[in-house]
Amino acid sequence: MALIEWDNNLSVGIPSLDDQHKQLIALLNQLNDAMKAGKARDIIATVLKEVIDYTSYHFSTEEEYMDKVNFSGTFTHKIEHKKLVEKALSLHRDVEAGKLMVTIEVMNFLQEWVTNHILGTDKKYTAAFSEQGIQ
Ligand SMILES: [Fe+2]
Ligand SMILES: [Fe+2]
Numbered sequence: 001m002a003l004i005e006w007d008n009n010l011s012v013g014i015p016s017l018d019d020q021h022k023q024l025i026a027l028l029n030q031l032n033d034a035m036k037a038g039k040a041r042d043i044i045a046t047v048l049k050e051v052i053d054y055t056s057y058h059f060s061t062e063e064e065y066m067d068k069v070n071f072s073g074t075f076t077h078k079i080e081h082k083k084l085v086e087k088a089l090s091l092h093r094d095v096e097a098g099k100l101m102v103t104i105e106v107m108n109f110l111q112e113w114v115t116n117h118i119l120g121t122d123k124k125y126t127a128a129f130s131e132q133g134i135q
Contacts, residue, residue, distance in 0.1 A: 003032035013126040020058045035102045069132040
């Protein structure tokens with residue numbers, strides 16, 4: 001079973017960014033499957049790194065748009081992105097060093113931050129982006 005199922009509640013109303021969120025969720029589901037299948041630590045670490053790399057790419061897309069439209073919430077949104085990436089990188093370091101196992105708790109943490117960020121923070125840019133023709 002998938003860890004997260006994308007549904008319309010998660011839509012930010014900007015198709016290109018919804019697609020990126022879907023891709024991010026697909027990667028998190030892959031990580032969850034690898035964890036449940038008991039894959040080796042190095043494989044888990046590699047999938048986790050893919051999640052982080054895609055997250056960074058996605059965050060830079062959003063930040064580019066926020067800068068482009070002079071979005072008023074840019075500053076706090078960028079801080080949130082930075083904290084999320086730092087936290088995920090520190091998880092990755094600990095997994096690689098054998099100090100941390102990717103468990104259901106870690107997956108729940110990742111699931112929560114993705115959904116909370118989309119619902120609580122990303123959705124704030126919808127009006128500003130649509131008004132400026134960002135799709
Ligand atoms: Fe964001
Ligand atoms: Fe996002």
